[in-house]
Amino acid sequence: MKTIQLETPGTFKEIEEQEPTRKPGEALIRIRRIGVCGTDIHAFHGRQPFFDYPRILGHELGVEIVEIDENDQGLKPGDKCSVEPYLNDPDSAASRMGKSNCCESLQCLGVHTDGGMRPFITVPINKLHRANELSFEQLALIETICIGTHGVERSQLTKDETILILGSGPIGLGAIQYALSLGSRVIVGDISEERLSFCRDVIKVPHALKADAPDFEEQLKKICEGGLPQVVLDATGNRFSMQRTFDLAAHGGRIVFVGLLKGEIAFDDPNFHRKELTLMASRNATPDTFKKVIAAVANGSIDTKPWITHRIGIQDVPEKFQETVSRPDLIKAIIEV
């Protein structure tokens, strides 16, 4: 079968591979759509930490089951699924606590192991989440939405609270759409005017603010009737933005870092104490989040249609990947297999 492999930073190559064979407990799946993620773009540019080449990318997958043994979930050949790409050790302490998303020996399919830029792969049966009512394109977006959703879940945001989401790339958009579906007041901060108009006009976010405006804090206070947001979620991974969250959260508030910074951040401890803030990291997502997000996409409370701005055929990846991911109007690119 024809597989697209990232040979070295900047170079994809088509290689010929054997079709995989299934081990007990695994399903053979056909890849139908692949979402292109920031991780893939970083790996392509050689900027992804702890990353080995060559590597077959692809972890945001809309797939169809080809072969599977009888199983507890009742999954059958022909079923359409989203793949939870977090390969965990079920016996690890974190997994036993229900935190398979941050297992000690976690490997992400398509990042730490070879992923889905090819016609067929095998995956553990319990990593498949069925949703025959969704399109393959919607199924390929589930994982991204889950990451933002998990961040909001970590904060335990309620419908009576305000959340400020910093960064409105695909992960921020997932957080925005989930927070809106809860009925909470959502404020988005970004420095890109294009992304802010997208949030305002397409996603219908009531408050989309330029985060580098000199009166940003004043605008926040006005929206929050004099206070500050109870929850501040950072989806930028930018040091300045992350450090600033401590000033933007209300007294008694919660801060969630979904974006990852390769380095250290500093904050003023007296400010952290005075406000009795809670700081949380958010990594990947749990199987329950996949189920919740699939239900929200199926019932229309999360609409993925506006997200997809570019599509490319898998055979065109070596030629067109760089150009596609460099487009200024890119929100999400989908690879069609």
Ligand SMILES: [Zn+2]
């Ligand atoms: Zn991703």
